[in-house]
Amino acid sequence: MPHTKTLLLRHADLVVTMDLHRREIPDGAVFIRGGVIEAVGPTAELPDHADEVQDLRGRIVLPGLVNTHHHMYQSLTRVVPGAQDAELFGWLQTLYPLWGGLTPEMIRVSTLTAMSELILSGCTTSSDHLYLYPNGSRLDDSIEAASEIGMRFHACRGSMSVGRSAGGLPPDELVEDEDAILADSRRLIETWHDPARHAMLRIAVAPCSPFSVSTDLMRESARLARSYGVSMHTHLAENDNDVAYSRQRFGMTPAEYAESLGWVGHDVWHAHCVKLDAAGIALFARTGTGVAHCPCSNMRLASGIAPIPAMRAAGVPVGLGVDGSASNDGADLLGEARQAMLLARVGHGPAAMNARQALELATLGGARVLGRDDIGALTPGMSADLIAFRSDTLALSGAAVHDPVAALVFCAPEKVDLSLINGRWVVQDGTLQTVDLPRVVSHHNHLARQLAEAL
Numbered sequence: 318m319p320h321t322k323t324l325l326l327r328h329a330d331l332v333v334t335m336d337l338h339r340r341e342i343p344d345g346a347v348f349i350r351g352g353v354i355e356a357v358g359p360t361a362e363l364p365d366h367a368d369e370v371q372d373l374r375g376r377i378v379l380p381g382l383v384n385t386h387h388h389m390y391q392s393l394t395r396v397v398p399g400a401q402d403a404e405l406f407g408w409l410q411t412l413y414p415l416w417g418g419l420t421p422e423m424i425r426v427s428t429l430t431a432m433s434e435l436i437l438s439g440c441t442t443s444s445d446h447l448y449l450y451p452n453g454s455r456l457d458d459s460i461e462a463a464s465e466i467g468m469r470f471h472a473c474r475g476s477m478s479v480g481r482s483a484g485g486l487p488p489d490e491l492v493e494d495e496d497a498i499l500a501d502s503r504r505l506i507e508t509w510h511d512p513a514r515h516a517m518l519r520i521a522v523a524p525c526s527p528f529s530v531s532t533d534l535m536r537e538s539a540r541l542a543r544s545y546g547v548s549m550h551t552h553l554a555e556n557d558n559d560v561a562y563s564r565q566r567f568g569m570t571p572a573e574y575a576e577s578l579g580w581v582g583h584d585v586w587h588a589h590c591v592k593l594d595a596a597g598i599a600l601f602a603r604t605g606t607g608v609a610h611c612p613c614s615n616m617r618l619a620s621g622i623a624p625i626p627a628m629r630a631a632g633v634p635v636g637l638g639v640d641g642s643a644s645n646d647g648a649d650l651l652g653e654a655r656q657a658m659l660l661a662r663v664g665h666g667p668a669a670m671n672a673r674q675a676l677e678l679a680t681l682g683g684a685r686v687l688g689r690d691d692i693g694a695l696t697p698g699m700s701a702d703l704i705a706f707r708s709d710t711l712a713l714s715g716a717a718v719h720d721p722v723a724a725l726v727f728c729a730p731e732k733v734d735l736s737l738i739n740g741r742w743v744v745q746d747g748t749l750q751t752v753d754l755p756r757v758v759s760h761h762n763h764l765a766r767q768l769a770e771a772l
């Protein structure tokens with residue numbers, strides 16, 4: 318039975334715990350029972366046998382990384398020529414008509430593709446924000462993919478309800494009726510949401526953005542989420558145009574607007590917040606409102622440099638997000654930690670963020686933003702989500718010998734050698750165990766072509 322089987326991973330070159338003391342244990346070991354970590358320490362101090370024992374010599378072990386913002390369906394529309402060089406609003410307007418052709422099969426296969434890419438880059442828990450449902454698509458299509466590949470998943474029921482004719486950005490045919498949105502959110506929570514510790518699947522309520530849903534839907538979504546105790550997610554203060562829209566339409570900054578709707582608190586996280594002002598940072602810190610920082614996307618769309626050091630100094634929970642694959646266009650979470658460090662330095666100086674702080678955003682930070690205290694660190698009682706990188710690769714050559722932890726962030730991003738999610742091997746020897754990756758890629762390419770040709 319997977320729930321009682323014991324697994325001993327030992328003789329790792331280094332186990333990076335992300336515990337309270339940020340211990341990094343040479344010749345480290347982790348003892349796991351079922352899906353939960355039972356002990357972490359030097360190999361010599363841990364039990365010497367288990368149902369399964371693996372020797373991790375030559376490997377660096379870390380907690381699985383946490384991705385707090387994504388739109389996985391966009392993997393089908395990466396690098397679309399017309400959207401390569403636009404800022405947010407123009408980029409969206411180019412892509413909306415293409416996304417109108419999405420089918421349930423496309424949602425499932427693009428989610429599998431995005432999750433494969435994320436998992437190989439070290440991610441073990443991801444959220445996804447799906448906010449359009451054409452041609453019978455449902456959030457259940459993403460949920461099916463997560464369960465197939467074995468990834469810990471926070472599925473966000475996104476929504477758009479204000480089309481172009483009503484002053485919103487999306488075309489009218491892509492928006493939904495607000496009662497239908499709320500009813501489907503209720504159905505999804507009642508069908509799928511697991512509030513228990515070590516849950517593999519949670520649902521969040523997630524209107525797309527202030528420029529694509531009504532004030533009423535924002536309020537009603539918050540009320541519904543809180544009646545079930547589920548988290549809330551949206552996009553906020555992404556760039557200057559986003560702030561200008563908020564001022565013009567609502568007479569408020571994005572942070573003021575969020576507060577006026579009840580969209581602040583420990584159960585809320587906002588994507589981007591590139592243009593969050595000082596009052597907004599103080600509000601988020603005071604209320605424990607989380608931020609999903611997406612550095613690659615912010616650079617790709619020329620949105621700006623998010624004030625992450627100021628947020629961290631104020632105590633705002635900050636995690637990392639790769640964002641949708643049409644604005645990154647690579648779902649590499651370890652690479653995202655690297656970009657977070659580099660972009661913070663461009664914006665705020667060389668001491669703005671170091672490698673370990675970047676890894677902290679990718680692990681503990683992400684866990685906090687998603688409202689979880691059972692992932693993000695390797696300590697007894699935590700979920701058995703961990704990753705291992707080989708230290709003898711070309712990319713880490715001449716680096717890991719000095720500082721293997723910093724090397725993972727400074728050097729070209731590595732793929733994982735091993736990934737364990739909920740006590741189950743999802744990657745061994747650098748190969749996904751749960752899906753046939755070449756088949757997924759070929760199917761995904763076929764669907765991407767079909768989607769482009771349908772327009």
Ligand SMILES: [Zn+2]
Pocket residue numbers: 386387388552588640641
């Ligand atoms: Zn996004």
